Ligand SMILES: Nc1ncnc2c1ncn2[C@@H]1O[C@H](COP(=O)(O)OP(=O)(O)OP(=O)(O)O)[C@@H](O)[C@H]1O
């Protein structure tokens with residue numbers, strides 16, 4: 001296997017502020033690679049450097065062997081992009097949006113017409129081809145942006161939060177489309193705040209915080225690094241009981257947030273044996289997941 005995207009000591013500064021701080025990564029051709037992290041972590045900035053929308057301050061970033069600073073044209077040719085912010089033309093119809101975008105790539109009209117039809121079909125917007133974009137719902141616009149990102153038949157697809165704001169049906173549709181594109185050999189870069197989505201789709205991911213990578217690997221392997229296979233959630237814990245409860249849980253890694261105590265353990269029965277005399281409104285035992293890891297490594301406080 002060989003990396004199709006390679007970052008070496010990549011730094012991005014906006015003025016004095018360092019948004020991306022010396023990160024290195026290899027993305028294998030044909031893989032689905034995730035960038036996770038809290039708001040403001042630097043995910044979009046990394047994407048934008050890859051698709052040559054912002055400059056790289058220092059370090060080296062190559063896409064299919066082409067340096068993004070020296071050969072942005074060559075890089076853009078093989079990329080499809082779904083940016084985080086919708087930038088469709090609201091005055092045009094769905095179909096016209098695809099045609100207009102295709103002009104940047106110099107694709108012959110006859111080919112574009114066929115591709116546009118196929119792509120609207122692909123994202124289930126074929127019945128909306130004549131609708132002005134401003135009449136589309138948020139989820140439809142997202143799907144149109146995905147179709148637009150595919151108009152130049154890219155080898156690499158960059159998806160910056162493609163499913164944010166989508167209903168469950170649309171989200172599952174987009175997941176299936178991503179898997180289908182991957183089967184066709186397209187390399188996909190994904191950012192998402194939905195941990196179950198990342199766990200379901202990504203071959204490999206990095207977790208970013210304050211512009212630095214704080215974890216990387218396959219989602220299943222990363223989850224195994226947590227201190228237990230299950231989490232027991234104790235809900236509606238009264239403030240006055242917290243210290244007493246925690247003192248009985250010394251054998252287990254645990255964390256209190258608000259009125260809930262999270263206990264890493266392999267069985268709720270053993271945990272509850274330690275808590276005789278306490279009653280809880282609700283006790284949930286579930287498998288550990290990527291969200292547990294995310295919160296454990298980046299904390300529970302808001303970033304914005
Ligand atoms: N053009 C800019 N000028 C100055 N600072 C910027 C600019 N763009 C982004 N930043 C800052 O860089 C940091 C990283 O932003 P970025 O958009 O990459 O975050 P993100 O991980 O994509 O966050 P989110 O999950 O909210 O989309 C933030 O602190 C942001 O305020």
Ligand SMILES: [Mg+2]
Pocket residue numbers: 043044045084160
């Ligand atoms: Mg972003």
